[in-house]
Amino acid sequence: MxxxxxxxQLKLAHAWKxxxxxxxxxxxxxxxxxxxxxxxxxxxGVVGLGEAAPSTRYAEDVDSCVAFLAxxxxxxxxxxxxxxxxxYLDSISTGDxxxxxxxxxxxxxxxxxxxxxxxxxxxxxGFNEGVHVTSYSIGIDAPDVIRAKVxxxxxxxxxxxxxxxxxxxxxxxxxxxxxxxxxxRVDANEGWATKxxxxxxxxxxxxxxxxxxxxxxxxxxxPAADFKWLKARTPVPIMADESYLSAKDAALCAGCFxxxxxxxxxxxxxxxxxxxLVAARAAGLKTMIGCMIETSVLITAAAHLAELTDFLDIDxxxxxxxxxxxxxxxxxxxxSLATAPVQAGLCVRPSF
Numbered sequence: 001m002x003x004x005x006x007x008x009q010l011k012l013a014h015a016w017k018x019x020x021x022x023x024x025x026x027x028x029x030x031x032x033x034x035x036x037x038x039x040x041x042x043x044x045g046v047v048g049l050g051e052a053a054p055s056t057r058y059a060e061d062v063d064s065c066v067a068f069l070a071x072x073x074x075x076x077x078x079x080x081x082x083x084x085x086x087x088y089l090d091s092i093s094t095g096d097x098x099x100x101x102x103x104x105x106x107x108x109x110x111x112x113x114x115x116x117x118x119x120x121x122x123x124x125x126g127f128n129e130g131v132h133v134t135s136y137s138i139g140i141d142a143p144d145v146i147r148a149k150v151x152x153x154x155x156x157x158x159x160x161x162x163x164x165x166x167x168x169x170x171x172x173x174x175x176x177x178x179x180x181x182x183x184x185r186v187d188a189n190e191g192w193a194t195k196x197x198x199x200x201x202x203x204x205x206x207x208x209x210x211x212x213x214x215x216x217x218x219x220x221x222x223p224a225a226d227f228k229w230l231k232a233r234t235p236v237p238i239m240a241d242e243s244y245l246s247a248k249d250a251a252l253c254a255g256c257f258x259x260x261x262x263x264x265x266x267x268x269x270x271x272x273x274x275x276x277l278v279a280a281r282a283a284g285l286k287t288m289i290g291c292m293i294e295t296s297v298l299i300t301a302a303a304h305l306a307e308l309t310d311f312l313d314i315d316x317x318x319x320x321x322x323x324x325x326x327x328x329x330x331x332x333x334x335x336s337l338a339t340a341p342v343q344a345g346l347c348v349r350p351s352f
Contacts, residue, residue: 001040001041001042001043001074001075001077001078002040002041002042002074003038003039003040003069003072003074003077004038004039004040004041005036005037005038005066005069005070006036006037006038006039007034007035007036007037007062007066008034008035008036008037008295008324009032009033009034010032010033010034010035010293010294010295010320010322010323011031011032011320011321011322012030012031012032012033012293012319012320012321013319013320013321014139014141014145014149014319015030015031015139015141016030016031016033016139016293016319017030017139017140017141017162018139018140018162018164018187018189019140019162019163019164019165019188019189019190019191033053033292033293034061034062035051035052035053035054035062035293035294035295035298036051036052036054036062036065036066036069036098036099036102037049037050037051037102037295037297037324038050038051038052038069038099038102038103038106039106040074040077040079040103040106040107040110042078042079042110046079046110046113046114047109047110047113048079048105048106048107048108048109048110048111048113048345049105049106049109049297049325049345049346049348050101050102050103050104050105050106050107050109050269050297051101051102051105051294051295051297051298051301052065052098052099052101052102052265053098053265053291053292053293053294053298053316054098054099054265055098055265055292057242058097058098058265058266060096060097060098064096064098064099065096065098065099065102066099068092068093068096068099068100069099069102069103071092072089072092072103073088076088077103077107078107079107079110079111079113079114080111080114082104082107082108082111082271083271085103085107086100086103086104086107086268086269086271089103097265097266097267097268097272098265100268100269101264101265101267101268101269101272101298102269103269104268104269104270104271104272105264105269105270105297105298105301105346108122108269108270108271108301108345108346109345109346109348110345112344112345112346113344113345116344117344118304118337118343118344118345118346118347119270119301119304119345119346119347120303120304120305120306120307120337123270123274123304123305125304125305125306125307125308126307127303127304127306127307127337128306128307129336129337129338130334130336131334132303132306132309132312132334132335133157133158133312133333133334133335134156134158134312134313134314134315134330134333134335135156135158135159135160135185135311135312135313135315135333136153136156136158136159136160136315136318136333137159137160137161137162137187137313137315137319138150138153138159138160138161138162138175139162140162140163140164140165140167140171141171142167143167143170143171143173143174144174146161146171146174146175146178147174147175147177147178150174150175150178150179151178154179155331155332155333156315156330156332156333157182157183157332157333158182158183158184158185158212158333159175159179159182159183159184159185160184160185160186160187160313161175161184161185161186161187162186162187162189163186163187163188163191163201163214164187164188164189164190164191164192165191168201169204172184172186172205172208176208181210182210183210183212184208184210184211184212185211185212185213185214185215185311185313186205186211186213186214186215187214187215187216187241188201188214188215188216188217188218189215189216189241189242190216190218190219190220190242191217192217192218194218194226195218195222195226195227195229195230198217198218198230198234199230199233199234201217202214202217202230202234202235202236202238203234203235205236206235206236211236212237212311213236213237213238213239213258213259214234214236214237214238214239215238215239215240215241215261216239216240216241216242216243216261217230217238218230219242220242220243224252224255224256227243227255227256227257228255228256231255231256231257231258237258237259237286238257238258238259239257239258239259239260239261239286239288240253240256240257240259240260240261241260241261241263241290243256243257244257244260244261244262244266244276244280245266245267246266246267246272246275246276247272247275247276247278247279247280248279249276250276250279250280250282250283250285251283253280253283253285254280254283254284254285257285258285258286259285259286259287259288259310259311260276260280260285260286260287260288261288261289261290261313262276262277262280262287262288262289262290262305262309263289263290263291263292263302264291264298264301264302265292265298269301270301270304270305273289273302273305274305274308277289277305277308277309278308281308286310286311287308287309287310287311288309288310288311288312288313289302289303289305289306289309289311289312289313289314290302290313290314291313291314291315291316292316293316293319293320294316294317295317295320295323295324295325296317296323296325296326296327296328296348296351297325297327297346297348298316299314299315299316299317299327299328300325300327300328300337300340300346300347300348301346301348302314303327303328303335303337304337304346306335312335314328314330314335315330318330323351324350324351324352325348325349325350325351326340326341326348326349326350326351327340327341327346327347327348327349328340328347
């Protein structure tokens with residue numbers, strides 16, 4: 001097996017700001033994100049594609065991903081035995097979830113190509129066309145910029161507004177000026193300091209009438225008792241993101257949240273995300289697949305798990321201007337694999 005690693009800088013259409021990345025002085029946000037792209041090629045010429053979109057929130061970056069991948073002996077990886085390949089990767093490190101994610105995607109892509117099937121079919125899930133709708137994210141910004149972003153996103157029926165800063169009310173008003181009755185989700189990204197502050201904000205959000213849920217209202221390090229207190233009182237359902245890293249968190253989150261956001265970068269790929277979604281549903285939680293700023297490799301990989309979700313938030317590629325791949329499409333927010341450039345593996349191909 002041959003392993004190739006490439007760093008790639010994704011350029012954003014708008015500067016990206018979220019509460020957990022804004023320091024005391026605010027800031028202009030990020031205008032680009034770097035990812036690591038991987039390719040596995042076996043002796044028969046079968047190719048598997050993967051991607052790591054690391055987050056500093058989880059103490060990972062592209063440098064750490066590249067360093068981990070440099071330690072991998074590609075001869076120990078096999079499209080024919082993905083579980084053994086992942087066990088080998090875990091023997092190198094108990095962490096490094098983003099680069100493991102990249103290799104897990106590439107292994108499953110190659111395995112499915114060898115079988116002549118899509119990954120979702122290899123997993124026994126399939127994919128129902130026409131029913132899976134992704135939200136479109138609106139980052140923190142000045143109200144006039146928020147309004148402009150919402151107008152640009154007119155084709156998307158569901159928006160996700162980043163909150164958790166002093167200007168939240170002005171920003172939601174700007175969104176509503178442009179989209180008076182559109183379905184909206186909000187994401188506080190651990191931005192509210194106390195359970196009382198979070199409850200006040202959730203009660204305010206409830207007056208909007210069209211807020212579906214709020215992600216991660218408190219920091220993941222907050223006591224479980226605070227989340228349980230909030231869950232018992234909030235008029236708006238709350239969803240775990242930073243608090244839900246893997247299947248092992250399902251039991252605790254079931255007492256603290258109404259739903260969970262599963263991301264491939266947190267779970268070391270499709271295999272771990274599948275486990276996390278199944279565990280959450282068994283615990284009575286609603287589920288969502290989310291994303292970072294990503295290319296169509298990771299976004300399309302996430303789409304293969306759509307049948308295990310109640311919500312989708314896989315728009316990271318839509319926020320960029322230089323996605324180097326083609327995969328799942330999102331016309332009017334509806335995720336489709338049928339329109340992907342290839343109907344095997346991850347259903348992804350380079351765009352050039």
